[in-house]
Amino acid sequence: MSAAAGTTQGATLRARKEEHQRLAATDAVQTRTPPGWGDIHLVHEALPEVDLDAVSLETELLGRTLRAPLVIAGMTGGHDGATAVNAALARAAERHGLAIGLGSQRAALVDPTLEPTYAVVREHAPSAFVIGNVGAAQLVEQGGKGPLTLAQLRRTVEMIDADALAIHLNVLEESVQPEGDRRARGVADAIAELVGTLGVPVIVKETGAGIARTTAERLAALGVGALDVGGLGGTSFALVERLRAQLQHDQRGIELGEDLAEWGIPTAVSLAGARTAGLPLIATGGIRSGLDAAKALALGATAVGVARPLLLAALDGDAALDAWIGRFLETLRTVLQLTGCTTAAQLRERPLVVGGETRAWIDDLGYGPLRPAPAASEPGR
Amino acid sequence: MSAAAGTTQGATLRARKEEHQRLAATDAVQTRTPPGWGDIHLVHEALPEVDLDAVSLETELLGRTLRAPLVIAGMTGGHDGATAVNAALARAAERHGLAIGLGSQRAALVDPTLEPTYAVVREHAPSAFVIGNVGAAQLVEQGGKGPLTLAQLRRTVEMIDADALAIHLNVLEESVQPEGDRRARGVADAIAELVGTLGVPVIVKETGAGIARTTAERLAALGVGALDVGGLGGTSFALVERLRAQLQHDQRGIELGEDLAEWGIPTAVSLAGARTAGLPLIATGGIRSGLDAAKALALGATAVGVARPLLLAALDGDAALDAWIGRFLETLRTVLQLTGCTTAAQLRERPLVVGGETRAWIDDLGYGPLRPAPAASEPGR
Amino acid sequence: MSAAAGTTQGATLRARKEEHQRLAATDAVQTRTPPGWGDIHLVHEALPEVDLDAVSLETELLGRTLRAPLVIAGMTGGHDGATAVNAALARAAERHGLAIGLGSQRAALVDPTLEPTYAVVREHAPSAFVIGNVGAAQLVEQGGKGPLTLAQLRRTVEMIDADALAIHLNVLEESVQPEGDRRARGVADAIAELVGTLGVPVIVKETGAGIARTTAERLAALGVGALDVGGLGGTSFALVERLRAQLQHDQRGIELGEDLAEWGIPTAVSLAGARTAGLPLIATGGIRSGLDAAKALALGATAVGVARPLLLAALDGDAALDAWIGRFLETLRTVLQLTGCTTAAQLRERPLVVGGETRAWIDDLGYGPLRPAPAASEPGR
Amino acid sequence: MSAAAGTTQGATLRARKEEHQRLAATDAVQTRTPPGWGDIHLVHEALPEVDLDAVSLETELLGRTLRAPLVIAGMTGGHDGATAVNAALARAAERHGLAIGLGSQRAALVDPTLEPTYAVVREHAPSAFVIGNVGAAQLVEQGGKGPLTLAQLRRTVEMIDADALAIHLNVLEESVQPEGDRRARGVADAIAELVGTLGVPVIVKETGAGIARTTAERLAALGVGALDVGGLGGTSFALVERLRAQLQHDQRGIELGEDLAEWGIPTAVSLAGARTAGLPLIATGGIRSGLDAAKALALGATAVGVARPLLLAALDGDAALDAWIGRFLETLRTVLQLTGCTTAAQLRERPLVVGGETRAWIDDLGYGPLRPAPAASEPGR
Numbered sequence A, B, C, D: 001m002s003a004a005a006g007t008t009q010g011a012t013l014r015a016r017k018e019e020h021q022r023l024a025a026t027d028a029v030q031t032r033t034p035p036g037w038g039d040i041h042l043v044h045e046a047l048p049e050v051d052l053d054a055v056s057l058e059t060e061l062l063g064r065t066l067r068a069p070l071v072i073a074g075m076t077g078g079h080d081g082a083t084a085v086n087a088a089l090a091r092a093a094e095r096h097g098l099a100i101g102l103g104s105q106r107a108a109l110v111d112p113t114l115e116p117t118y119a120v121v122r123e124h125a126p127s128a129f130v131i132g133n134v135g136a137a138q139l140v141e142q143g144g145k146g147p148l149t150l151a152q153l154r155r156t157v158e159m160i161d162a163d164a165l166a167i168h169l170n171v172l173e174e175s176v177q178p179e180g181d182r183r184a185r186g187v188a189d190a191i192a193e194l195v196g197t198l199g200v201p202v203i204v205k206e207t208g209a210g211i212a213r214t215t216a217e218r219l220a221a222l223g224v225g226a227l228d229v230g231g232l233g234g235t236s237f238a239l240v241e242r243l244r245a246q247l248q249h250d251q252r253g254i255e256l257g258e259d260l261a262e263w264g265i266p267t268a269v270s271l272a273g274a275r276t277a278g279l280p281l282i283a284t285g286g287i288r289s290g291l292d293a294a295k296a297l298a299l300g301a302t303a304v305g306v307a308r309p310l311l312l313a314a315l316d317g318d319a320a321l322d323a324w325i326g327r328f329l330e331t332l333r334t335v336l337q338l339t340g341c342t343t344a345a346q347l348r349e350r351p352l353v354v355g356g357e358t359r360a361w362i363d364d365l366g367y368g369p370l371r372p373a374p375a376a377s378e379p380g381r
Ligand SMILES: Cc1cc2nc3c(=O)[nH]c(=O)nc-3n(C[C@H](O)[C@H](O)[C@H](O)COP(=O)(O)O)c2cc1C
Pocket: A020, A021, A022, A024, A073, A074, A075, A076, A102, A103, A104, A133, A166, A168, A205, A206, A207, A208, A230, A233, A234, A235, A284, A285, A286, A287, A305, A306, A307, A308, A309, A311
């Protein structure tokens, strides 16, 4: 690839990243399909015997301790507007002891002058658990573009002194994206290879269409360190790319974006499915409160990821981020008390009710039972 | 605690109680989640062989006979406006032979000049079954405040010559309440101790989030005399406290109140669950008619409790109370006839249909079957 | 009873009958609860091998042949306005070979000058299957009023040369009715006695709250000749009586009418339940088209009954009645062809799908299976 | 039949066909009942290992290869306006390698001057898979009109050099149609006879009310080559004929059209049922996108048929047709990639979730299971 081509590609990437950030902040990118939390009911414990102060949100993730099971999901980087957002998010991660993911770092690999838009995260979050990010599509050849080299992938880690690297699976987004990468073959092998050589754990992460049980088990077999199920029900990248296609008068992208806006496995379903893979699970996609988070934890998540709400808050500044995170944590902590838990992990043993369409999904895919069958009472007692 | 501190605490309590009463009278405190009665269907008996006159609503509760299975649920006391409301409610209890609960008596323990706002109940209801009330949170130490002493608890009984004392479990409300008590540990032990020494039966009562089967069974093992399941679907104390938080500009309370407004086990579900505890059950939370009451009785309740509708009626005076209670009793009596029952207890043997989300709850928590399986008819007959 | 009292009672009855007819013609008397037809699906037969001309609607009912399985349900009589309506309905029955029921004949027993308002039916329908009507409540003593004597009951038959007598069960209506009869005991014995001595078959008929399986089986054991399940989902007599109560400023009736407007067993459910009684079944309550009728027939009805729509048509005249009945028959005949049936009875062997809340009712009451279990296909074929 | 009568009949047919085309283009002909695709969920494969380029839509149908599993469903012919529409549809079929059906050719048999309105299809689609069309009702005698002769049926094939002949079953439409043919007996025998002698495969096709499992199996036994299940949920011919009846002031047609507008088996259900017949299945009725098509293919269809959307596009010209088909194919291809399929046939092995009313249909009719039962996970893992 010539330098000029590189620059052009860099400029394209930068523009795209800018658009992603801008468009994702609009209201039109939320799926109509719910993530499933409304179909899940936790059971109140009226006599919890747990003091609110005794509740600890501390969570182990890949050998590190977070002060709460919350990951600021990877979003941005690679354009000028990203720097401030990433800095704000990083400061929040540092203040609250959270994990933080970055947006895809490809832009900085193509155009190293963009590295600071990512590196700002480590600067402002020196002790946080920071997760690099690169797309699975870039692990294989796409048209003229060769796959990312191991050196490049290492650079994504070094650039931000990453504690883990997320490979995002976004075949739906690539399909809709006007200039998307349409090849998917070879990704599994590339992940397997990377896992053995990168030096930090690899997290595989969907970006809004979810991971099925069989896929989760395949990924576990490849040696992946954790999964972010990235399910349907929050920000939709089919819708984001449709908005971009509209700006570019790309009819194909507009239409595919509409046709597939509701494609995917709802987050709650995907979580129920991925339980058997034996990996730490992050639940991203439509988590909007500490109550949603508690339901995800009860379904088996180790932590939850939140993207769009934190982007909106970050655009409003540090105080808005503190407000959002504070509310989230306070609700989560309270729900732990209300279910008689002192730790988030205990939620996995608490009873659970599943109704609505989520039940049909879990039944038909064999993702249940989610809890051991309760002993029935005497009929008619 | 210094006298001054006592007075301040008393003033705070008094103000809070006044606010509770005022805010609970607004429309904004009803949950969106239904209590479940709409999902429960009783079965019409076209040939009841029961005269309306032969229907008796008389009900045994803790060794006493009520003229109807209705408890005026504990609401108020501890501030000036409470006296008239309590007097009106007490007169109604006396006239109709009902049980009547009081609001939390803590205020009067802290500031004995408030005792008359409670004692008025016994004055006007000399022969009624009167239930004292105190919060479970006050049975254990909270911040600087020590737990209520046995002497104080005895005083709650003496103050009104109570026939029973209700310990209310309200960990959700305490969570949302700006000045709430956030400790819950030790409550079970405190209840167990109290049960053995108080001299009147102890009723444990939730206040809007319900009691799970396991909790009901734990409470039975502690020696409690009866349970009021106080389920989700009527007045929400998360919403009441959110309104109070709004008045106080307490952002945390506002947000928790919103996030947890729909938290809890719907009353019908909680009732189905608590059946196995072997205790008399009171069903409070979203009972709005004699038909709702009949469904609760069919699910195993010994009596139902009603709060907010009776508060609204009491604010309108004795005639309004008589009107509400009269309608309630007439409908309940009629439903007994329409199901071929002469007593409320017989409803427990009548067939029952459970649909909607209530069915998912009962299935997943193993709270069924509610009736012995009916014999199937010949296929295709 | 003095003659004057008789006249007063007669005047009251006449006024009530007039009000019934007038109020039932308003829109406010239809239940919100559906009768269940919308939850029932018949299965299209694309290759029916039945000519439309070959479809016969002829139906045997109690030893007589109707040209179609349609009963003009008993509605009116006993006041001046009734004569024209009854005459129109009778002419329609005669023209179309239908069965026709009368409204309660008690008014004419109390005040014989009212007999012509009923007898007009036989005049205009000399060859139709005519069904007399009297309330079950009048078979037992009610306050001062003694039960109808056998002579009186025989007079109901003679008055119209009835082919059968319907005893209507309407304990719900009596409950709501300001001047209602609230005794129900002894009705079963009275029916048993009547059955043996009347000389024409006795049909027992609910009037909007349905008949449960156990009740249907009890009625069969009493020797009754047929049942009209009269289920919930069409005209509601709780609502009709509530409107009357409103006119009379009877607060109790208004309130009971509201509280119990949706009380009862939906018609489709009641039909499924009554199948096992071994009696001919008439399905009345919310039948609004030939398609509803076909579903009722598939559930086991021998014929369907229609009241309010035919009252409205009768008020518009003979042409309107012909139009309504013509449409009904044409749709029913077409549905028979579309399911490959030449007779209505064959519908009982055709496949059936039951969804929604009707399914919960049928499951929980053990009224299924409605059809033999179909053989499952090979999984995944 | 005299020549004049023939001409009159021809004129009538021509007018009817014109009206069909015009009325079907209005919005009022879509059923309210959905075809079921919304209740069916495919499962996203996050790691598909399939390049978009590797996806092939090529499909075998009756020994011929289509470039995509799409049939332009039979619609028009027999009137002047049809020629342009058929030409446009034919060009599209040729360009995209699709199958194309014609509207009923009866008009041209009655009036041979109309042949060109059909023959235009073969002219513009020399290499496409072209499907002739004739109504099942015309295979038997109807009133004065004798059944079509074998010579006439052969002419339908020759007229367009058809690769197959579709016999459409439309007993619902004939019922509603003012001048409809109401006889259905003998159709099965006539089909059996035709199958053995025609020389091209016979496809039996419903036109909006679906084919039940038992019917599909009967048709397979008759020797039919393929089935088009033509289910409920797309264009309704009850509604089309109701509109025609309205123009003709035919009250009977208007009423039957209204009463039976939602009659039939939803397309998805019909497809699930017909699986066991062992024939290639075409799924027509409410297919509106490549995503709907993918669900139909997953349920066992070999190809899908689309009518009304392509009529609307054809009226707008070739570009509009290309746009519609292009979008459809792109979405279908993408869904194949997103489910990890390289061919449409593989969709039949992919997991499937069925919710809502479609589930009740499939359960009650014994059309499931659609997939082998998945192994359950350890409870509570
Ligand atoms: C502006 C924006 C940019 C994103 N960019 C990336 C990305 O580069 N890599 C990635 O893995 N996910 C990306 N995501 C997806 C999020 O990490 C997350 O999976 C998704 O937004 C769902 O979470 P939500 O419903 O909380 O927004 C992005 C999300 C947003 C809103």
